[in-house]
C-alpha cells in the first residue's frame with residue numbers, strides 16, 4: 328500500500344549546485360515548519376497600459392532584437408510584462424513549421440526568475456495561496472560528486488481542452504482564464520526550478536512557454552499532435568503537444584528526435600520527443616524522453632502498442648541501454664495496464680520513480696490526476712517518471728497534494744492549474760553502474 332512519506336526534506340534548500348546558476352525562488356522555499364499553503368506576499372497592482380503595450384512588441388518578435396542597451400535593465404517590470412502578456416495569436420503551429428528551431432538565446436534578454444515570479448504573483452493576487460508540497464529524501468548510500476538533475480513531468484492541461492472539451496463540471500470557467508492560469512503554471516515551474524521540464528498538452532508554446540523559458544536559460548523543443556483535439560475548439564490557440572525544455576548551462580544537446588508513435592504499424596495521433604543530453608559538469612550522456620499516450624477506456628491495447636513502439640525507439644536511441652534513460656509521460660494508463668507492464672519489464676531496466684515514495688518502494692501513488700467530469704469523479708494514476716534503475720538513483724521526489732489540499736471540487740481549481748499533478752525528481756548518476764544499464 329502507498330503510505331504518506333515520512334522522510335521529508337527541504338530539497339529546495341539542500342540542492343546546491345556549485346558553480347551553476349540556480350533559479351532563486353524567494354518566498355517559495357520551505358520554511359522550517361511548513362504551512363499547508365504558501366501565501367503570496369502582497370503584490371504590486373498590475374501596471375497600467377503602457378507596460379502592456381510594450382508587451383505587444385516584445386512577444387511579436389521585437390524581444391529577439393531588443394538589446395541590453397535598448398531595453399535598460401532599470402525597466403524590468405516593463406520587460407517582464409512584455410514577456411508575460413498574451414499578445415500573439417499563434418493560431419496554429421503551421422505558422423511555426425520549424426518545431427525544433429529555438430531563437431538564438433544570445434538575442435534574448437535574460438529574465439530574472441524573481442522578477443517573473445513577482446509578476447506572476449501580481450496577476451494572481453486575488454487567487455487563494457498555492458499549496459505546499461515537500462520533497463522526500465530518498466538518498467541512497469552512494470553520494471554523488473555532481474549536483475543532481477531535477478526533472479519535472481507535468482501534463483499542464485491544454486487551454487483549449489480545459490475550456491472546450493474536458494467537462495470539468497466542478498471547476499468554474501473563471502478559474503481557467505489563461506491570463507491567470509498561465510501564471511499558476513509558471514509559478515509552479517519557478518518554485519521547483521527543474522533542470523529538465525517535460526510537458527504534455529502544451530498549446531501555448533510559441534506565445535508563452537518558449538519565449539519565457541528561453542529567457543530563463545532553457546532550450547525548448549515542441550512536437551504537436553498531428554490532429555490535436557484542440558483544433559476542434561473555437562478560438563483555439565493551435566495544436567497541443569509535448570514540449571521538452573532543458574537548462575542550457577547544465578546540458579549540451581547531442582541529438583534530438585521527434586517521434587510520431589505507431590500502433591500495430593499504423594501512425595497514430597500521439598507523439599514523443601527523445602533527446603540525448605550531455606551533462607556539462609560530469610560529461611555523462613543520457614537520454615530524456617517525453618510522451619502523452621492515447622487517452623480513454625477501451626484503448627488499452629492501442630496504448631500498449633504505442634508503448635512498445637516508444638520502447639523500441641528508445642532502445643535504438645540508447646543503443647540498447649548503453650546510456651541511461653529517463654522517460655516522462657502522461658501514459659493515460661493505470662499501473663494495472665499492459666503498457667505499464669511493458670515499461671516495468673523492459674530490457675531497458677526501468678523503474679518508476681514515484682514508487683519510491685511508497686513504504687515498500689513497490690507501489691505507485693494513489694493518484695496523479697483527480698477531476699470531476701459529467702461522468703463522475705476520475706481519480707487515477709497515469710503519470711510516470713521512468714528511469715534506468717542501475718545507472719541512476721532518485722535522490723528525492725516531490726510529494727503529491729493530499730486529498731484535503733485538492734479539495735472537494737478536485738482539479739483544476741483556483742489554486743492549481745491542471746487536472747494532473749506535477750511530478751518532480753532529483754536524479755544522480757551512479758558512480759559505478761552495475762553490469763548492464
Ligand SMILES: NC(=O)C1=CN([C@@H]2O[C@H](COP(=O)(O)OP(=O)(O)OC[C@H]3O[C@@H](n4cnc5c(N)ncnc54)[C@H](OP(=O)(O)O)[C@@H]3O)[C@@H](O)[C@H]2O)C=CC1
Pocket residue numbers: 482488492493494528552554555556559596597620621622623657659700
Ligand atoms: N480532424 C481530424 O481529422 C481528426 C481529429 N481528431 C480529434 O482528435 C480527437 C482524438 O484525438 P486523440 O489524440 O486520440 O485524443 P485522446 O483520446 O488521446 O484525448 C485527447 C485529450 O482529451 C482528454 N480526455 C481524456 N478523457 C476525456 C474525457 N472523458 N472527456 C474529455 N476529454 C478527455 C485527454 O486528456 P488526458 O490525457 O489528460 O486524460 C487528452 O488530452 C478527436 O476527438 C478529434 O477531436 C483526431 C483525429 C483526426
Ligand SMILES: [Mg+2]
Pocket residue numbers: 482484485488528
Ligand atoms: Mg487532459
